[in-house]
Amino acid sequence: MLRLQRCVNPRILSPRFIRFYASGQFGGSEGATAGTKDFGEKERAIENHWARVHDEEKLRAIHDALEKQKKLTDAMKKEVDELKKAVEKQ
Numbered sequence: 001m002l003r004l005q006r007c008v009n010p011r012i013l014s015p016r017f018i019r020f021y022a023s024g025q026f027g028g029s030e031g032a033t034a035g036t037k038d039f040g041e042k043e044r045a046i047e048n049h050w051a052r053v054h055d056e057e058k059l060r061a062i063h064d065a066l067e068k069q070k071k072l073t074d075a076m077k078k079e080v081d082e083l084k085k086a087v088e089k090q
Helices: 037-089
Strands: 002-006 018-022
Touching: none
Parallel strands: none
Antiparallel strands: 002 018
16 A cells, blocks of 8 residues: 655655655565575576586686796796706817
8 A cells, every 4th residue: 555755854845756665664575586596596596506607717817827828937947947057068
């Protein structure tokens, strides 16, 4: 059941500023479907799936960056070894 409630503001006393609320202080049953067990489980499953996919993407990106860094490190080690050999020959 809807009831009228005037917006309590001393500066605004015009009846055009009226808000409609359902019975209860702020609406009683806000988000009626959010309270059902099946909806909550489905929403949780969707959020968990999104989190897993997001984490997999982050891990894949980190793994790729690590592989790239390993290749760079190996190339630098090889270059250092070659420089050491060149210095030893002199």
